[in-house]
Amino acid sequence: MLSREVLAKVRRIEIGTRKKVGSLFAGNYTSIFRGQGMTFAEVRPYQPGDDVRRIDWNVSARSRDIYIKQYTEERELTICLVVDVSASQRFGSQKSEKLQLAAELAALFAFAAIKHNDRVALIAFSDRIEHFVPPKKGRSHVLRLISDIIAVKPAGVGTSWQSALAMAESVLKRKSVVIFISDFVGMPDVAKLRVFSKRHDVIPVWLTDPMEKELPNVGFMWVKDPETGEQRMIDTASDRVRSAYRERVRLEHRQVAQTFQKAGVTPVEIVNGTDYTKALLGYFRMRSRR
16 A cells, blocks of 8 residues: 555656646657567568568569568567665765656656557666566556566665666567666676677666765765665865865766666766756757667
């Protein structure tokens, strides 16, 4: 039984994201998300200019005329949301945690999918698979996915991309759109991600938070790694400390970007507390041009 607080959050997310679906995906959904491929529809008489590779020689031999095969795009997709619910996702220096932002973005993609009669699945993971919801259609299904992300109580604290990729491989029997929503504190293996992205259309949604990039100047403060539990006191008033932190974050950010580049996938970075529609619109336009 969901608490009133969770239900209220789900309702707010539904209202907020459904308004954005139209403006973000209007006329672009089919070009943003690639279909499964082509399926045979019928044969018709050959016409000058037709691709000779599509000639159906069996039908042509029986009819003593030349016929070609007609195909239609198989549009129904499975959208699989692979959402990181590890401890680092519980951080947020803005109005909400990154996990709350993940739920909003998952809702955005899910509502766009069901509007186009596609199915949506959910894999929530930490250092293990925390939750799986098989692909289905419909508003009630999407609301369940959102509430599951918000209400999840992970047994693990770390991040295991090996588990996430293995789970996705086992449940997705056909080509699907796989949307990873994570802060990518722990990165998937480049080789495995490259192989996975050749089978599926991969969209990494990279969540970051302003305070993760720049320490505030507030003097001494305790900091804790949410995934390892390690704690230490640092002096944020020190220019040297802030500069060292800034450089470390810059290097980690570059390593994540390089991993995606080597794997042949392009991420979209969403900064917590900013208007993510601008980042998504730019990303969708880039995908449509491709």
